[in-house]
Amino acid sequence: KITQPLQFKQSEITHWLSRWEEINGEVTNVLAPSREMSEPMQINSEVTAYSFDRVIVCDTTEIAQFLIANNFHFEHNCAVLSIDGYPENIFSTVMQMLKQNPDLKVYAFHSATPRGVTMINELRNNPNWFGGNNLIIYDLGLLPRHVFPSKNMWILKSDDSARQGRKIPAEVKQTLSIDELAWLEAGFYVELESFSPRKLLQVVSQGIAKTQAVANGYSSASDNSLDSGDDGIILIGIDDNNRNVGFFASDSFG
Template identity: 40%
Template sequence: MRAMTRGTSAPQRALEADIADYSFDRAVICDRARTADILLANNFHFENNCAVLAIDGYPEAQFETVRAMLKRNPRLRVFALHDAKGKGCRLAHTLANDPAWFAGQVDVVDVGLRPRHTRAFRGLLQPSVQPVTPGNGISSSDAAWLSAQTLELAAIRPEQVLKRMYKALNRKDSDGDGGAGGNGGSSSSDDSAGNAGYAGGGGASGGSGSSVSYDNTSFAHEASDGESDSDGFG
């Protein structure tokens, strides 16, 4: 894994005008910049043809440009990646319902940490600093759990998070209409075993045409890299 080396004085160059005219097949929206940085520092965006943003406006220089580009693709696949915290567990709901994001346009898959994922990480829980109310993407039982404790993605090995993300993106593509595929050329052949796929509902579906589904697969599962037999482009 690469270390995060985000600097504040990176030399910037004006982007060519046409760059903002295109779009992407997929986007991962994170609840905090630190998580976005894990993906970006490891070239996740480049390997997966996937935009990466944090909901609070990171990376700042390209944030609005990228968000506008995403809205240009009506078949965009959106993945929400977050901590097991109140704000994080509402992320997918927000993305699916906020007009500034994707309300009524595209469905969102919640691939973040939720209370159901935390059993394997009991020793890493932190006490919660504020109560969490149910609704807007959080069930009553989850609200009770999140009011008592939290778990940050930073507690999990970045490699584990990345592998799970690779699998999540590829599974979604193969389950759907094929999408446009990533640039990795992987097929679904290695991705099926032991995964529950996406469960819809969960008490948190969006109410305005965009729905939310949940990736219930374990964060502790030793995910493979999802490489298929057919990884050689002609």
């Protein structure tokens, strides 16, 4: 028996949803497609004088939009952005506010894809993000290592993902295991969108809670006591200049 990939076009899903609504009534909790908001929004100068305790950077606009729609930014006093600059109309203003906080906590939230695993590298080195800033970046996942022990994640595979996997930068490859690299280069991937909304909110909320103890105990790049521990956080990398720059990755997904 040859298994066939389970793939749908967006137009098919839209048709099925419309048909379901004809029979069962309107679905009110579906996010509308994100709109590009190019016109800058004017924000009161008294507001921009402040910053945030933390920022969640997502690898897709859809996940950032989802967190914002669920008021995650209000409940956790954090900014929510996407790596490609969503929300466009306040992105530059929010970035200016974030860089005013020298103790800012940065969290990356992404799919287990070649693009996702390279996010940390971009956040650390791109001057448009936090390149040159002494900040710790926390990787909430999803990483291939989170996928391996699971029996119920929706694993996809494509030639395009395989090509992207073979182009992962060398500095990113150093943070991944041999098995993780082989998995990505073979074209496998798991998208955050395959998880339930409840699970996604749980992962980010618990990830922030877990990292608080790490942040309070982290004092220098030579502190090896944080390499692993009961808090579920593993130290992945530290900047070569012995600065308080590096990133932590959770050893589980939620």
